[in-house]
Amino acid sequence: MTFLDRFNTTIRSNHSLINVVTYEETRFLSMIAESPLFKDKNIIVWDLGDGFKSIRGEMIGIKSKERPDPINCLKEIKKFNGNAIFILRDFHLHFRESIILRSLRNLNHDLQFTKKTIVLTTPSPTLPIELREDVCQMELELPGYPEIEKELDNVVINAAQGKPPTPQLKEKIVESTLGLSMVNIKNLFSKIIITHGTIDERAIELILQEKRSIIQKGEILEFFPVQESLNDIGGLENLKSWLRKRSQVFTHRAKDYGLPAPKGILIIGIQGTGKSLTAKATAGLWKLPLLRMDLGRVFGSLLGESEQNLRQAIHLAETISPCILWIDELEKAFAGSSGSAGDGGTSARILGTFLTWMQEKTKPVFIIATGNDVTKLPPELMRKGRFDEIFFVDLPSTSERQAIFKVLLEKVRPVIRQFNLEKLAEATTDYSGAEIEQIIYDAMFNAFDDNQREFTEADILASITEIIPISRLMSEKIDALKAWASQRTRKANSEL
Ligand SMILES: Nc1ncnc2c1ncn2[C@@H]1O[C@H](COP(=O)(O)OP(=O)(O)OP(=O)(O)O)[C@@H](O)[C@H]1O
Numbered sequence: 001m002t003f004l005d006r007f008n009t010t011i012r013s014n015h016s017l018i019n020v021v022t023y024e025e026t027r028f029l030s031m032i033a034e035s036p037l038f039k040d041k042n043i044i045v046w047d048l049g050d051g052f053k054s055i056r057g058e059m060i061g062i063k064s065k066e067r068p069d070p071i072n073c074l075k076e077i078k079k080f081n082g083n084a085i086f087i088l089r090d091f092h093l094h095f096r097e098s099i100i101l102r103s104l105r106n107l108n109h110d111l112q113f114t115k116k117t118i119v120l121t122t123p124s125p126t127l128p129i130e131l132r133e134d135v136c137q138m139e140l141e142l143p144g145y146p147e148i149e150k151e152l153d154n155v156v157i158n159a160a161q162g163k164p165p166t167p168q169l170k171e172k173i174v175e176s177t178l179g180l181s182m183v184n185i186k187n188l189f190s191k192i193i194i195t196h197g198t199i200d201e202r203a204i205e206l207i208l209q210e211k212r213s214i215i216q217k218g219e220i221l222e223f224f225p226v227q228e229s230l231n232d233i234g235g236l237e238n239l240k241s242w243l244r245k246r247s248q249v250f251t252h253r254a255k256d257y258g259l260p261a262p263k264g265i266l267i268i269g270i271q272g273t274g275k276s277l278t279a280k281a282t283a284g285l286w287k288l289p290l291l292r293m294d295l296g297r298v299f300g301s302l303l304g305e306s307e308q309n310l311r312q313a314i315h316l317a318e319t320i321s322p323c324i325l326w327i328d329e330l331e332k333a334f335a336g337s338s339g340s341a342g343d344g345g346t347s348a349r350i351l352g353t354f355l356t357w358m359q360e361k362t363k364p365v366f367i368i369a370t371g372n373d374v375t376k377l378p379p380e381l382m383r384k385g386r387f388d389e390i391f392f393v394d395l396p397s398t399s400e401r402q403a404i405f406k407v408l409l410e411k412v413r414p415v416i417r418q419f420n421l422e423k424l425a426e427a428t429t430d431y432s433g434a435e436i437e438q439i440i441y442d443a444m445f446n447a448f449d450d451n452q453r454e455f456t457e458a459d460i461l462a463s464i465t466e467i468i469p470i471s472r473l474m475s476e477k478i479d480a481l482k483a484w485a486s487q488r489t490r491k492a493n494s495e496l
């Protein structure tokens with residue numbers, strides 16, 4: 001059911017007070033004005049600036065006041081005789097006055113069996129508690145595929161020179177603008193035409209740039225440039241295969257096929273085993289923008305503002321969707337959410353907001369949360385149905401260490417060099433990927449320091465003995481983590 005159908009049904013079923021949540025007031029107005037569903041109705045807009053105005057320019061017989069005020073607005077609506085939708089703009093700014101709330105509730109009652117409907121447009125879904133019973137709330141989603149496609153077709157027909165885009169390119173363009181508002185999309189299409197004179201592959205780069213600039217306006221989210229791919233990860237075959245299978249999942253085709261959009265994964269594991277690396281590589285594989293959310297900053301903001309900040313960040317991420325939202329070191333953020341933290345319950349509320357969003361989100365925002373101390377994570381977060389999977393990343397096995405050495409050595413010496421990978425892997429039992437990386441760099445520094453000679457296998461083997469793997473220092477903690485994980489998680493490492 002489209003938004004307009006739902007809106008229409010709500011009006012016809014005698015709801016006289018509707019709250020439409022949208023940032024796109026203009027789009028909402030033109031949708032209502034242009035739809036044949038409401039052609040028998042007067043569509044009348046009211047705001048403090050202009051008072052009453054019919055959007056189709058009809059005479060409505062309400063005398064305009066020099067200084068419009070909200071109480072008078074409600075009185076006029078009560079007196080009005082006819083079939084109309086009144087769209088009140090910025091009305092929520094008056095909710096602090098109790099007389100407004102009361103008048104609105106009374107009016108709602110009076111309008112019940114009339115053909116008059118009041119619509120309050122607001123940018124966020126927060127309504128005063130007094131109104132929750134009376135108001136029917138609905139969200140105007142951002143423009144969907146057909147709406148954007150229509151806009152693109154108009155642009156192509158009217159303005160673009162040269163060859164029209166292929167159906168594949170059109171699909172790619174429409175998909176990459178999903179998540180933007182119609183105003184943004186229209187501006188963006190104009191910008192493409194102005195810059196290139198035509199619509200071709202270069203359009204995609206401009207669209208990505210636009211999405212980046214939207215992100216940079218916020219503080220809690222960071223746009224993370226991605227160079228990594230799955231080839232940069234040695235081992236972790238189970239996790240990689242899970243990710244590979246889902247690489248097309250946010251496309252239009254996958255949706256038409258009926259595939260559910262994945263929610264996200266939680267990757268728990270020992271330090272330095274490639275969790276953060278996996279988040280980056282997934283964005284590379286899925287070709288989606290990677291947003292890193294700093295939950296620490298959410299909590300750090302002024303008391304009472306934290307929740308608002310989280311909501312804003314979530315909304316922003318949805319605006320950029322499809323995207324990957326990466327929450328690194330999750331436990332740091334949620335450490336105090338059990339209530340004993342003495343922060344007046346802020347952490348618990350934030351956790352609640354976050355969980356509700358995870359449960360209900362419909363936008364293609366894929367969450368990758370990473371962490372290594374499960375004892376600090378709230379159990380609610382790990383309940384079934386929150387994440388699609390919880391993966392556990394163990395220390396790499398012998399064959400995985402071979403793969404890690406191969407990946408890391410090829411990075412520093414792309415020209416093939418012979419190293420006995422088996423031998424190196426045998427010598428690094430209990431070492432993590434991050435430690436293997438450190439070993440290779442140490443070997444390189446030592447050789448460089450020795451007359452800048454090329455580093456050898458012997459240098460690497462010598463560095464291995466100089467580093468004690470962290471896992472040996474904290475074996476008890478790691479054993480506890482493994483025991484916990486064996487019950488509750490899927491293995492990221494393959495069995496081999
Ligand atoms: N499986 C791996 N394959 C290739 N490189 C790896 C692997 N694991 C770790 N590394 C190397 O170690 C670096 C650090 O790994 P990463 O930051 O992903 O670890 P982490 O699991 O997130 O650790 P932490 O728990 O400390 O956050 C990576 O950038 C990479 O160079």
Ligand SMILES: [Mg+2]
Nearest residue numbers: 275276328370
């Ligand atoms: Mg990490």
